[in-house]
Amino acid sequence: MERDVIRREVKSKDDFICFLTALMSDLQAHPDSWKNTDLTSFLRAMSSWVEDMGSFYLDESGNQKDITWQVFADMLSIARVYE
Structure with missing residues (x-):
């Protein structure tokens, strides 16, 4: 899952923003997996x-x-x- 890869790479504020964006996108695209x-x-x-x-x-x-x-x-x- 893309968000899991991004989560492991969070080292800065910008990384965290990217993670949150990926998390929101994942919820919208795959709500059944949540x-x-x-x-x-x-x-x-x-x-x-x-x-x-x-x-x-x-x-x-x-x-x-x-x-x-x-x-x-x-x-x-x-x-x-x-x-």
């Missing part, structure tokens, strides 16, 4: 995944990689009203 097509179920699934992600973001030494959670929270919060 389990969470409405905002409520999408956010619920996101919350559940964050709770369950465990060691997904550990580095090769077994330490938690630095993740700027505030950035994700800001993006999701601002997306509620941004046009």
Whole structure:
């Protein structure tokens, strides 16, 4: 899937924008491949995944990689009203 390739390459703001565009395009083109097509179920699934992600973001030494959670929270919060 194109969005999975793009997701692995996100290293900058522009990469993230490309990823979001690919994600939106994928939803429009293949809604049947999405389990969470409405905002409520999408956010619920996101919350559940964050709770369950465990060691997904550990580095090769077994330490938690630095993740700027505030950035994700800001993006999701601002997306509620941004046009």
